[in-house]
Amino acid sequence: MDKRLGAQMYTVRSFCKTLEDFDESCRKVREIGYKIVQLSGIGTFAPEDIKKILDKHGLEAVCTHRPFLNYMEKTDEEIEYHKTIGCHICGLGGMPNYAARDDNIAIVAKCLGPICEDLKKGGMTFAYHNHAFEFEKKGDRYAWDVFLEKVQSDNLKLILDVYWLAHAGINPAKFIRDYKGRIACVHLKDKKIVNGEAKMCEVGKGNLDWDDILAACEEAGVEYALVEQDTCETDPFDCLKTSYEFLSKKGFE
Secondary structure, eight states, rough: OOOOOOGGGGGGGOSSHHHHHHHHHHHHHHHTOOOEEEEOSSOOOOHHHHHHHHHHTOOOEEEEEOOOOHHHHHHHHHHHHHHHHTTOEEEEEEOOOOOHHHHHHHHHHHHHHHHHHHHHHOEEEEEEEOOOOOOOOGGTTEEEHHHHHHOOOOOOOEEHHHHHHHHHTOOHHHHHHHTTTEEEEEEEEEEETTTTTTEOOTTTSSSOOHHHHHHHHHTTTTOEEEESSSSSSOOOOHHHHHHHHHHHTTOOO
C-alpha cells in the first residue's frame, strides 16, 4: 500500500467551488502533510487547471468520483480528463438512485460492464464506492454480492468505505481481507456514538479498530488510503489534520 496518506477533497467540498478556493484548499491540505488527493465534490474546472494547481502544491490525484452519466455517455472525454490530471482510477461515488432494488441493481450493473471495459482499453481502472444500502439482504445474500456478480468485467475495482461498512454491521477489516486484490482505495473515517446516535468523526476519535483495519489493508494489497469525513462538527481542515496526525503515527506520511 502506498504510504502517502490521501485527502478526499469531498471533506472540504464547500471550499472548492471556485478555482481560487480550490487552489487555497489544496495549499491547506498540502500544508497539513497530505501528498495525494481524491477529487470529489469540487467545482466544474478544466482538467488542465486542476493539474496546474495540483502540481503547484505538490499534490497528486489518485482517484476521482465522477458522474455516472459521464462514464456512460462521455467515456472518451472521461478518459482524457483523467489522463490530463494524471489519475488512473475513475471512481463512482455510489449507485445511481441509491437504491438496492433488484431492477436498479440489474440496470446499473448492465451499464457498468461495457463502461469498465472501455475504460480499461483507455488505460483506466474503474472503482465503485460503497455506502450501507448495498448490504440490504436479498434472500440470504447482500445486494452487494448480486451487484458485483452482475457486472461483467474484471476492471471493476472497489473503493471501500470503512465507516459505511461498520454502519451496515459489517466488520471492515474482515471485509477488506475477503476482497484481497480487488481494492483500489479505502476511505478512512471513524464512527462514534453520541447520545445513542452514530456520527462520523476524525480517525482515531471513534470506535473502529484501526490497527486491524490498517493491517487488513496491507494484507489485501490496497493501493491508496484516503481520509474522508462527510460531515464535520468543527472546521473540516482541522478534522483532516486530526486524522492525519493520528494516521501518521501508524506509518503513513
